[in-house]
Amino acid sequence: xxxxxxxxxxxxxxxxxxxxxxxxxxxxxxxxxxxxxxxxxxxxxxxxxxxxxxxxxxxxxxxxxxxxxxxxxxxxxxxxxxxxxxxxxxxxxxxxxxxxxxxxxxxxxxxxxxxxxxxxxxxxxxxxxxxxxxxxxxxxxxxxxxxxxxxxxxxxxxxxxxxxxxxxxxxxxxxxxxxxxxxxxxxxxxxxxxxxxxxxxxxxxxxxxxxxxxxxxxxxxxxxxxxxxxxxxxxxxxxxxxxxxxxxxxxxxxxxxxxxxxxxxxxxxxxx
Numbered sequence: 001x002x003x004x005x006x007x008x009x010x011x012x013x014x015x016x017x018x019x020x021x022x023x024x025x026x027x028x029x030x031x032x033x034x035x036x037x038x039x040x041x042x043x044x045x046x047x048x049x050x051x052x053x054x055x056x057x058x059x060x061x062x063x064x065x066x067x068x069x070x071x072x073x074x075x076x077x078x079x080x081x082x083x084x085x086x087x088x089x090x091x092x093x094x095x096x097x098x099x100x101x102x103x104x105x106x107x108x109x110x111x112x113x114x115x116x117x118x119x120x121x122x123x124x125x126x127x128x129x130x131x132x133x134x135x136x137x138x139x140x141x142x143x144x145x146x147x148x149x150x151x152x153x154x155x156x157x158x159x160x161x162x163x164x165x166x167x168x169x170x171x172x173x174x175x176x177x178x179x180x181x182x183x184x185x186x187x188x189x190x191x192x193x194x195x196x197x198x199x200x201x202x203x204x205x206x207x208x209x210x211x212x213x214x215x216x217x218x219x220x221x222x223x224x225x226x227x228x229x230x231x232x233x234x235x236x237x238x239x240x241x242x243x244x245x246x247x248x249x250x251x252x253x254x255x256x257x258x259x260x261x262x263x264x265x266x267x268x269x270x271x272x
Contacts, residue, residue, distance in 0.1 A: 033059045033106050035071055047073035055080075059106050061191075062161075063091040066102070076106045088113075092161065095120040095191050097134060104136070109161035111136050116165075120189060122218050125172050127195065129187060132168040136161050139190070163189040170197070180204045182216070194219050 038053025049071045051057075057064050057071065057078060066080035066088040080088040080102040087098045090113065097118035104111030117130035139162055165187035171178040182200040189195050195218040201211045 031060060033057065033076060035069070037069070049073065057106070061093050062104075062106070062109060064102065064104065065089045078102070078104050078106060080104070092163075093191050095163070095189065097163075099134070108138060109136055110138065110141075120191070120195070120220065122172075122195070122220055126174070127170055127172055127218065128174055128178075129165060129168050129170040132165045132187075135164045135166075137164065138162070161191065163191070165189070169203075170200075177206070182212075184216075190220075192220055 035049065035051055035055075035057045037051035037055040040049055040051045042049045051069045051071065052067065055066050055069045057069055057080075064078065064080050067083045067086045068081040070079045070081075071077075082088050082100050087100065088102045090097045090102060090104075095118065097113055097116050099113045099116035101114040102111060113134040113136070116132060116134045117128075118134075119126045119128045121127075165184075167183075167185060168187045169181045169183045170187060171181045173179055173181075181203045182197060183203060184197040184200040186198040187195065188197075197212075197216040197218070199212055199214065200216050202209045
């Protein structure tokens with residue numbers, strides 16, 4: 001079911017279906033799609049709506065804000081557009097993404113976010129990611145494509161979507177020019193559960209230091225012991241080093257990896 005709630009309705013050549021202009025009263029989590037905007041034009045014949053101004057569309061955990069959203073009531077898909085003043089913003093639980101253009105199936109949660117950046121909570125702060133397109137797919141599809149490593153623990157995941165970032169930089173530093181950054185070809189975000197970065201390269205002060213030899217896992221669940229913020233150190237015979245402690249996921253095997261990565265002598269580590 002979809003609810004469309006315009007704050008101001010434009011009636012022109014478009015037919016207006018008054019059923020949709022009901023107050024916002026759908027209960028959270030009931031699966032209803034709710035569209036609110038300053039202006040809505042709705043074509044009853046095609047089931048197509050154009051919302052402009054202050055636009056919000058939501059369903060369960062997913063909320064999208066944009067200056068313009070085009071919505072099909074037939075297949076429940078949207079296109080959300082940015083403008084010179086405002087970017088498209090998507091919230092999935094505590095995760096926040098923003099970008100230029102979002103195409104999204106509001107039922108399955110599958111879609112594509114162009115030129116996205118975003119943040120999600122981890123440890124006592126937030127992880128900030130930027131500089132990439134983000135694809136969203138369902139968890140089962142991600143497992144079929146082997147984009148989601150290992151088994152996903154039920155009860156911890158928020159929703160049924162996985163966010164796949166390509167060629168992305170991420171850090172806990174919120175500065176425009178972070179003092180350190182990890183760069184990965186692929187970053188998988190499972191909201192409320194974990195982040196998996198594919199063998200990230202580590203940059204300190206904008207300079208390449210070394211690359212992590214395994215996929216790097218950041219646990220997003222409550223009470224996580226993941227050490228995300230690296231500890232930078234120097235020893236004369238080993239060079240510049242970075243200390244990490246993180247879960248190691250290899251298929252269905254979960255362990256804990258503690259490593260010291262050195263610029264001159266590769267790495268030292270222990271598995272537990």
